[in-house]
Amino acid sequence: MIGVDADYLDGQSSRVVKARARRDALALIVTLEDGREIRQSLERCSVADRPAGLAPRVLLDDGACLELRDEASLALLLPRRRGPPGRGLLHALERHWVAALAALILVIVVVAGFLRFGIPALAESVAFALPDDVVDSMAGGGLELLDRSLFTASSVDSGRREALRAELEKIGRWAGTTRNLRLEFRASKRVGANAFALPGGVIVITDELLALSEDDRELIGILAHEVGHVDNRHLLRALLQDSATAALIVALTGDVSVVSSGAAAIPLWLIQSSHSRRFEREADAFALAYLDASGIPRRHLRDILGRLSAGSAAPAGVGGYFSTHPPTGERIPD
Amino acid sequence: MPSIIPVAETDADAAAPAETAAPFTFTGTAGGYFRIWIVNLALTLLTLGLYSPWAKVRRLRYFYGHTRLADASFDYHADPVVILKGRLVAAALLGLYLLAATFAPGVDVLIVLLIFALLPWLTVRARRFQLANTSYRNLRFGFRADLRRAYGVILGLLLLSALSLGTLYPYADFARARLLVDGSRYGTGPFSFAARAESFFMLYLKALVLYLLGMLLLGLGLVLLSVLLPAAGLSEAMRPDADPQVIVEGVMAALITGVVVAGLLVFGALAVYFITRRTNLTLSGVRLGAHRMQSRLRARALFFIYLTNILAVTATLGLALPWAAVRLARYRASCTTLWVAGNLDDFAAAAAADIDALGDEIGEVFDLDFSL
Numbered sequence: 108m109i110g111v112d113a114d115y116l117d118g119q120s121s122r123v124v125k126a127r128a129r130r131d132a133l134a135l136i137v138t139l140e141d142g143r144e145i146r147q148s149l150e151r152c153s154v155a156d157r158p159a160g161l162a163p164r165v166l167l168d169d170g171a172c173l174e175l176r177d178e179a180s181l182a183l184l185l186p187r188r189r190g191p192p193g194r195g196l197l198h199a200l201e202r203h204w205v206a207a208l209a210a211l212i213l214v215i216v217v218v219a220g221f222l223r224f225g226i227p228a229l230a231e232s233v234a235f236a237l238p239d240d241v242v243d244s245m246a247g248g249g250l251e252l253l254d255r256s257l258f259t260a261s262s263v264d265s266g267r268r269e270a271l272r273a274e275l276e277k278i279g280r281w282a283g284t285t286r287n288l289r290l291e292f293r294a295s296k297r298v299g300a301n302a303f304a305l306p307g308g309v310i311v312i313t314d315e316l317l318a319l320s321e322d323d324r325e326l327i328g329i330l331a332h333e334v335g336h337v338d339n340r341h342l343l344r345a346l347l348q349d350s351a352t353a354a355l356i357v358a359l360t361g362d363v364s365v366v367s368s369g370a371a372a373i374p375l376w377l378i379q380s381s382h383s384r385r386f387e388r389e390a391d392a393f394a395l396a397y398l399d400a401s402g403i404p405r406r407h408l409r410d411i412l413g414r415l416s417a418g419s420a421a422p423a424g425v426g427g428y429f430s431t432h433p434p435t436g437e438r439i440p441d
Numbered sequence: 442m443p444s445i446i447p448v449a450e451t452d453a454d455a456a457a458p459a460e461t462a463a464p465f466t467f468t469g470t471a472g473g474y475f476r477i478w479i480v481n482l483a484l485t486l487l488t489l490g491l492y493s494p495w496a497k498v499r500r501l502r503y504f505y506g507h508t509r510l511a512d513a514s515f516d517y518h519a520d521p522v523v524i525l526k527g528r529l530v531a532a533a534l535l536g537l538y539l540l541a542a543t544f545a546p547g548v549d550v551l552i553v554l555l556i557f558a559l560l561p562w563l564t565v566r567a568r569r570f571q572l573a574n575t576s577y578r579n580l581r582f583g584f585r586a587d588l589r590r591a592y593g594v595i596l597g598l599l600l601l602s603a604l605s606l607g608t609l610y611p612y613a614d615f616a617r618a619r620l621l622v623d624g625s626r627y628g629t630g631p632f633s634f635a636a637r638a639e640s641f642f643m644l645y646l647k648a649l650v651l652y653l654l655g656m657l658l659l660g661l662g663l664v665l666l667s668v669l670l671p672a673a674g675l676s677e678a679m680r681p682d683a684d685p686q687v688i689v690e691g692v693m694a695a696l697i698t699g700v701v702v703a704g705l706l707v708f709g710a711l712a713v714y715f716i717t718r719r720t721n722l723t724l725s726g727v728r729l730g731a732h733r734m735q736s737r738l739r740a741r742a743l744f745f746i747y748l749t750n751i752l753a754v755t756a757t758l759g760l761a762l763p764w765a766a767v768r769l770a771r772y773r774a775s776c777t778t779l780w781v782a783g784n785l786d787d788f789a790a791a792a793a794a795d796i797d798a799l800g801d802e803i804g805e806v807f808d809l810d811f812s813l
Contacts, residue, residue, distance in 0.1 A: 116580075119580075120628070120788060120790065121577070121627070121787065121789075161503065161507065211479050214486060
């Protein structure tokens with residue numbers, strides 16, 4: 108055997124000694140440039156666990172090592188590699204583009220699957236495991252904050268308020284919800300016609316929405332939709348999901364600290380919109396179940412949602428991934 | 442012959458050895474690192490995170506192994522099992538902290554104070570772990586620092602700079618860098634730190650002036666915008682059915698977006714300028730015996746790299762991370778030189794020290810900065 112070129116690094120000094128390495132039946136033989144010869148039995152030679160793409164190193168006794176030029180030299184010297192377990196497999200995975208492609212597909216499937224199914228399921232079980240008063244105490248004071256920034260006092264008369272509150276109570280009884288439901292009336296030019304479920308079971312409905320409705324049965328559909336949000340703990344679940352998603356993205360990209368911060372914002376936002384649309388569908392399903400149970404035709408809810416989306420003038424054909432609500436046409440089937 | 446001043450024994454000794462430039466180079470490639478990165482990521486996901494210490498070691502081995510100097514490379518030797526143990530301890534501490542923060546207000550503050558009090562010890566441990574597991578030409582680096590000095594420099598000077606309203610912070614920063622450098626060694630060869638405290642004061646002063654200038658610039662831009670935008674929106678406002686509130690909101694939104702983008706660019710550039718200069722100052726102060734380091738990073742080039750890295754990583758949903766990391770490593774290496782006095786062949790190994798990874802990994806979980 109002719110032998111291969113190598114660098115001998117003795118581990119005791121910073122000297123790089125040029126060497127030739129060869130092998131006989133029992134031992135690795137290293138001839139240094141000053142003529143010295145080092146002989147080590149093949150049993151005691153092992154291969155350093157370095158990732159693919161680096162010059163391979165053979166570990167010798169006393170902390171010395173032999174740095175070879177390439178993998179071919181290693182194959183020639185130690186055809187039966189003795190490295191740490193799994194070294195050969197890892198090395199092969201890192202060397203081949205096919206393996207990289209398979210790993211890439213695996214990563215995409217696992218991450219997408221976890222974001223789509225894993226995190227929502229986890230958030231749901233955590234949200235329903237928490238007692239009501241914990242849920243209500245979280246992010247309390249939401250209404251006070253909105254009163255200062257968005258809302259003005261409502262001009263709805265007390266008779267109508269009482270009638271709608273009675274309807275809300277009926278919905279709560281029907282659902283058997285354990286949450287405290289409270290209906291509040293506000294006006295807001297900026298928000299326009301809309302209704303919200305806030306933390307603590309508070310439901311806000313705007314004067315603009317009341318003006319838009321042509322039939323109180325439409326408003327019952329809207330109230331049932333908001334009760335669907337409260338009863339399914341959507342606010343808490345959204346909070347849990349969004350923070351878990353952010354944590355996952357940080358964990359995945361935190362590998363390189365250089366670019367972690369700004370890079371995750373857009374995917375995070377896309378994922379959050381998709382979670383929000385799922386909650387809207389759940390709330391719609393809840394509302395429809397209530398309407399069916401109390402004999403109110405579904406078209407009332409469809410009518411007011413139609414008027415709402417016509418008023419907000421959301422451009423048609425905008426990709427579903429960018430909006431927080433599903434398209435109105437899909438929401439209320441017959 | 443005893444003498445009061447050193448006497449040169451031969452003429453050859455008297456003459457300083459010739460200095461030659463040994464540039465650092467980074468030979469890794471985006472394609473090569475991508476394959477290691479994606480395999481690491483897949484295995485980390487499949488093992489629910491347990492593989493991450495192995496992934497870290499392979500990543501560092503790739504980067505160290507491709508960092509070359511004077512025809513030889515660096516290597517990283519940490520034992521993943523040790524790192525895993527450290528991470529488990531750190532994760533338990535983090536869990537304890539989160540539990541305390543939820544259920545026992547007050548206790549979490551105590552934990553933060555405790556970690557703060559342990560900061561010098563953690564810093565020293567992390568540095569020791571990092572250097573003891575780094576080798577060049579198969580010879581290990583090392584780090585040793587007197588713990589009392591570490592407490593004085595890291596905690597004492599930090600408190601002092603707080604008391605002096607930050608005016609002494611540049612000195613605290615300088616002393617910390619000096620502690621980390623002059624406790625380091627390569628084999629038995631000691632490092633020393635030749636940067637001067639005055640340079641740190643000058644750097645912080647310049648950064649402060651630039652920061653104030655940036656604020657001024659942003660303020661001016663804000664004033665200009667608030668004058669120009671309503672003028673531009675005037676034709677819109679002339680429409681009979683225009684809602685004044687809508688116009689005001691549109692102008693506000695445009696203003697806020699403009700200010701945020703301009704602010705990010707201005708202060709991002711400022712941060713990059715500071716990082717660049719501080720790195721140059723610190724690295725160029727590093728001496729290993731008679732050899733000296735030199736760093737010539739340029740703020741403009743670095744800012745361009747960071748900016749395009751962020752854009753590329755965002756556009757590819759993270760897939761360009763390996764390319765971004767390799768590109769940055771290549772630029773940083775290309776700006777670093779070791780001026781070698783004579784040659785690098787005569788360092789000898791020190792007695793091995795046994796070190797576990799606790800300090801290192803606690804630092805990582807709590808996101809402390811242990812860098813130079």
